[in-house]
Amino acid sequence: MNSTALVTGASRGIGRGIALELARLGYDLVINYAGNEAAARQTACDCGALARDCGRTIRAEICQADISKSAERHKLIDFTRATFGRLDLLVNNAGVAPDVRADILEAGEESFDRLIAINVKGPYFLTQIAANWMIKLINSPQPADFAPYRPKIVTISSISAYTASTNRGDYCVSKAALSMLTPLFASRLAAHGINVYEIRPGIIATDMTGPVKEKYDKLIAEVLTPIQRWGAPEDIGRAVAAIASDAFPFSTGEVINVDGGFHLRRL
Numbered sequence: 001m002n003s004t005a006l007v008t009g010a011s012r013g014i015g016r017g018i019a020l021e022l023a024r025l026g027y028d029l030v031i032n033y034a035g036n037e038a039a040a041r042q043t044a045c046d047c048g049a050l051a052r053d054c055g056r057t058i059r060a061e062i063c064q065a066d067i068s069k070s071a072e073r074h075k076l077i078d079f080t081r082a083t084f085g086r087l088d089l090l091v092n093n094a095g096v097a098p099d100v101r102a103d104i105l106e107a108g109e110e111s112f113d114r115l116i117a118i119n120v121k122g123p124y125f126l127t128q129i130a131a132n133w134m135i136k137l138i139n140s141p142q143p144a145d146f147a148p149y150r151p152k153i154v155t156i157s158s159i160s161a162y163t164a165s166t167n168r169g170d171y172c173v174s175k176a177a178l179s180m181l182t183p184l185f186a187s188r189l190a191a192h193g194i195n196v197y198e199i200r201p202g203i204i205a206t207d208m209t210g211p212v213k214e215k216y217d218k219l220i221a222e223v224l225t226p227i228q229r230w231g232a233p234e235d236i237g238r239a240v241a242a243i244a245s246d247a248f249p250f251s252t253g254e255v256i257n258v259d260g261g262f263h264l265r266r267l
């Protein structure tokens, strides 16, 4: 029996990159998406093909659920339970940017509420449901074909957790709040043997950054980041795969920067 990962927002971008790297490791996958079913199906299909190329047999199933809604968070976990019966890795990846970048002296409450609901409340309460199920599984007798059960939780935050962008304060506030999820759940879950990590991506080439491509091309050319290139979804996927492979058994609550060195103070 394979291990199972649930990746939120895995139809496109970083989540898709994470799903592909987990497929390479032989994880069964729940590919969550909000509305783009065609992209989710494509990711599931590509994950299956990549696993086959690596000599693995996996199942990748798609599940529509808006993580900002309580009933849909439960639906997502219920689907994972009914389909695979176990959850080894939850990856809280789904997140959104504001529809319009607006100066903080003018930006409205509607966008703020939307971002808090999707970027903070969604992963926070999804983690709560997933963690309770993981604890139950740890305390239940395991079937003989159950791979060793050492569940983990990974949350994808952003350099915006500590970098002020005054034209998208709502996004920065949501990512700063999200960054508290990992120390909280890491502290609470360590005694159960569940390790919890945060991955903090820098500037990654996805649909989210498409509208500001020229701006970031210029900043990267001016050496905004010591590693002078755009990040790719695969860069984040490989970091998640390292965690999924049990590379950090004595670490929990860690923040892993995958940002080309953006966070370094330089003179």
Ligand code: NAP
Residues within 6 Å of the ligand: 008, 009, 010, 011, 012, 013, 014, 015, 032, 033, 034, 035, 036, 037, 039, 065, 066, 067, 068, 093, 094, 095, 096, 097, 118, 156, 157, 158, 159, 200, 201, 202, 203, 204, 205, 206, 207, 208, 209
């Ligand atoms: P993206 O290309 O816009 O993809 C967003 C993904 O999230 C899609 O799969 C989308 O599903 C899903 N999604 C959106 N709202 C959702 C909801 N309410 N419920 C469930 N799924 C939802 O974004 P990305 O660039 O890959 O970003 C992924 C994560 O990384 C986000 O949390 C983002 O804040 C973070 N991040 C991104 C960057 C960057 O430079 N790109 C940098 C730092 C952090 P559909 O396809 O169905 O719409």
